Amino acid sequence: MSSDITRRRLLGTVGAAGAAGVAAGASGGVLGARATQDGPTALTTIGSTSVSFHGRHQAGITTPLQARGHLVAFDLAPGADRRAAAALLRRWSTAAQRLTAGQPVDDDTGVALDAGPSSLTVTFGFGRTFFDRTGLEKQRPEALEPLPDFTSDTLDPKRSNGDLWLQIGADDGLVAFHALRAVQKAARDTARLRWQMNGFNRTPGATERPRTVRNLMGQVDGTNNPQPTDADFDRRIFVPADGDPAWMAHGSYAVVRRIRMLLDGWESLSLAEQEKVIGRRKSDGAPLSGGTATTPVDLNKTDAAGNALIAADAHVRTAAPETNGGAAMLRRPFSFHDGIDADGVPDAGLLLIAWQADPIKGFVPVQRKLDRGDALSAFIRHEASALFAVPGGAAKGEYVGQRLLEA
Amino acid sequence: MSSDITRRRLLGTVGAAGAAGVAAGASGGVLGARATQDGPTALTTIGSTSVSFHGRHQAGITTPLQARGHLVAFDLAPGADRRAAAALLRRWSTAAQRLTAGQPVDDDTGVALDAGPSSLTVTFGFGRTFFDRTGLEKQRPEALEPLPDFTSDTLDPKRSNGDLWLQIGADDGLVAFHALRAVQKAARDTARLRWQMNGFNRTPGATERPRTVRNLMGQVDGTNNPQPTDADFDRRIFVPADGDPAWMAHGSYAVVRRIRMLLDGWESLSLAEQEKVIGRRKSDGAPLSGGTATTPVDLNKTDAAGNALIAADAHVRTAAPETNGGAAMLRRPFSFHDGIDADGVPDAGLLLIAWQADPIKGFVPVQRKLDRGDALSAFIRHEASALFAVPGGAAKGEYVGQRLLEA
Numbered sequence: 001m002s003s004d005i006t007r008r009r010l011l012g013t014v015g016a017a018g019a020a021g022v023a024a025g026a027s028g029g030v031l032g033a034r035a036t037q038d039g040p041t042a043l044t045t046i047g048s049t050s051v052s053f054h055g056r057h058q059a060g061i062t063t064p065l066q067a068r069g070h071l072v073a074f075d076l077a078p079g080a081d082r083r084a085a086a087a088l089l090r091r092w093s094t095a096a097q098r099l100t101a102g103q104p105v106d107d108d109t110g111v112a113l114d115a116g117p118s119s120l121t122v123t124f125g126f127g128r129t130f131f132d133r134t135g136l137e138k139q140r141p142e143a144l145e146p147l148p149d150f151t152s153d154t155l156d157p158k159r160s161n162g163d164l165w166l167q168i169g170a171d172d173g174l175v176a177f178h179a180l181r182a183v184q185k186a187a188r189d190t191a192r193l194r195w196q197m198n199g200f201n202r203t204p205g206a207t208e209r210p211r212t213v214r215n216l217m218g219q220v221d222g223t224n225n226p227q228p229t230d231a232d233f234d235r236r237i238f239v240p241a242d243g244d245p246a247w248m249a250h251g252s253y254a255v256v257r258r259i260r261m262l263l264d265g266w267e268s269l270s271l272a273e274q275e276k277v278i279g280r281r282k283s284d285g286a287p288l289s290g291g292t293a294t295t296p297v298d299l300n301k302t303d304a305a306g307n308a309l310i311a312a313d314a315h316v317r318t319a320a321p322e323t324n325g326g327a328a329m330l331r332r333p334f335s336f337h338d339g340i341d342a343d344g345v346p347d348a349g350l351l352l353i354a355w356q357a358d359p360i361k362g363f364v365p366v367q368r369k370l371d372r373g374d375a376l377s378a379f380i381r382h383e384a385s386a387l388f389a390v391p392g393g394a395a396k397g398e399y400v401g402q403r404l405l406e407a
Numbered sequence: 408m409s410s411d412i413t414r415r416r417l418l419g420t421v422g423a424a425g426a427a428g429v430a431a432g433a434s435g436g437v438l439g440a441r442a443t444q445d446g447p448t449a450l451t452t453i454g455s456t457s458v459s460f461h462g463r464h465q466a467g468i469t470t471p472l473q474a475r476g477h478l479v480a481f482d483l484a485p486g487a488d489r490r491a492a493a494a495l496l497r498r499w500s501t502a503a504q505r506l507t508a509g510q511p512v513d514d515d516t517g518v519a520l521d522a523g524p525s526s527l528t529v530t531f532g533f534g535r536t537f538f539d540r541t542g543l544e545k546q547r548p549e550a551l552e553p554l555p556d557f558t559s560d561t562l563d564p565k566r567s568n569g570d571l572w573l574q575i576g577a578d579d580g581l582v583a584f585h586a587l588r589a590v591q592k593a594a595r596d597t598a599r600l601r602w603q604m605n606g607f608n609r610t611p612g613a614t615e616r617p618r619t620v621r622n623l624m625g626q627v628d629g630t631n632n633p634q635p636t637d638a639d640f641d642r643r644i645f646v647p648a649d650g651d652p653a654w655m656a657h658g659s660y661a662v663v664r665r666i667r668m669l670l671d672g673w674e675s676l677s678l679a680e681q682e683k684v685i686g687r688r689k690s691d692g693a694p695l696s697g698g699t700a701t702t703p704v705d706l707n708k709t710d711a712a713g714n715a716l717i718a719a720d721a722h723v724r725t726a727a728p729e730t731n732g733g734a735a736m737l738r739r740p741f742s743f744h745d746g747i748d749a750d751g752v753p754d755a756g757l758l759l760i761a762w763q764a765d766p767i768k769g770f771v772p773v774q775r776k777l778d779r780g781d782a783l784s785a786f787i788r789h790e791a792s793a794l795f796a797v798p799g800g801a802a803k804g805e806y807v808g809q810r811l812l813e814a
Contacts, residue, residue: 044612067580067610109674110625110689114616115609172613173474177623177744177755185674196747202522203474203610205451206579209521216584218517267516267592282517337584338745340603
């Protein structure tokens, strides 16, 4: 924790001085500090921060959200067996270990030259279909049973599921792209790209509100996330040490959903209408039942006339753990924006990555409820879906998934 | 300049401390400083830096490259006349002035709430077709004559040209997206979206080499850019005060090219082969004729055997001002990465924005030369092209293009 505190203080110091009048050259000025000096400058913590590849859990689950993200799914090539898959996971782990430490890989593209590790993480998961193709059916977790169909889904199978999944995050766009190309190259003939998505979040230092994410609807997202300081955080998010199957000890399950936002419709609502749909104040995420962003939502509170302050179909009510048997997941999303679609409207929204120890207890009951009665449904569309088993972190010398592939 | 120096010092301080061991929580740790604290933290200079909308030139030309960019072209709606166009440019200028100062616009989407202005710039240009549609043919600059066809072009007309063009840049992805939606909404019924592209560059603080850009081929880009300190910088990049037409005084011309990189082919070359194609060392951009990144290229230098150190078809030779009658442009590119295309290869490359006082003297001779004899041509493909007249900056109370629209 002390390094976190140091970091916060440093950023705070810069912030205060920044507010005191540091400004880039106005138009017509010079190219500015970043562009006119010849010599190298020091990296800030944005560049120099590294996240260890090794650990009890894989990195990229409880790691602070990065400014850039890539999600990429692969299918094993015909003929690639368990042995080939094991070699691939070893290559990938070696690459991830080097890249997250800011080191080049073999045959490096050079795209990350000059940059620090920039909080890069690479997280690996296995999809349901992986187990048949490698003769590992008996090791397939029950939790990988396909998610139920939801009535409001319009899923594109080509951008859903996959044998293998990687989540890449970094605070620099070129560092993230560099890692993406490195894992693509390391796939060689063993695995073929199935789908790939790009996402982003706030740049560190651009916002005063680091705890939460603001999405492209302008809503604060993740206010209700379980916190690592919660007594039941590990139990809800991670498979226990003696979990089943054994190779998933300390792992987690990732539900990935590409959620398109129908922004033209959403933005035509008034602020009050938007807040009623969500059940929270847009400015700071405080629930309409009162308090601040961190105040628990009071679903029973009424106004003087006896009307519920949180509407019956408000998103926050429909999604609340209290109305879903205590179901909880860790939302760790990236926004996406892939330009405009054929209709000229933004192809933008949220790449939701929801983490939980058990998707049947975490994601499914919440999504089932949202599917039926969420006022937000009119403004979003689930376009792709996937579910992956993400094993625990690799110890030094080990690769991710080794306990599965060499069982 | 003093503010730039202050800024550099601040960043330097943070960098030094960062190098001394600040690291994010390893995997399995807590969500980290950005995610676990409840109260607001101060913005760093990344968030707090603002670039003035008003000035002799528009912002976004000599402004340091931002981490995120959006390029967007509009066509006037049928029936929208000069008066409607003037009202639109006034609305856009008002929005840009507010947004770049970190203030909300009317009917704000809220996406930039919590964030500082984050070096946001919005730059406006007029395409050739704008002038017919508004009865302003007599005001159309000769420099807007269509660019010649280049033999290696494979241009998509739907993603080329346009009546109006906006370049949005910011160091935060949500701030940039917020500005994009704001100008789209302000277009109302006057102008319709024609095309839109997303780009990115390094995050400030992620790199030790701020002067130059590294592109997705891993090459240092823009080493040879004219510098604002050059005696002839203004003459080459900006239309003079007594330029023709008069409304373009202090303006510039932007050539926009979507340049796809054929990365699979490029990455199959060895480092030595790549360096020969470019004529520069990949690690630091130093020319193969010797010296450092800032050493002028010596096109005549040979090795002991009499072979030219810079190959006959090297990109740096073909593009050099010395071989193009001194033609110079200010390259201010963003990388782009729009996921994978139908063939499963990355739809990625460079959004080149080339600025010059006269595209016939700046861009055209260089591109003609590159088109014919550049070794790099085998690894890139120009997929879209546009040319815009970008007027000078608006004085306070004025809107961009007022001297054209109210002439």
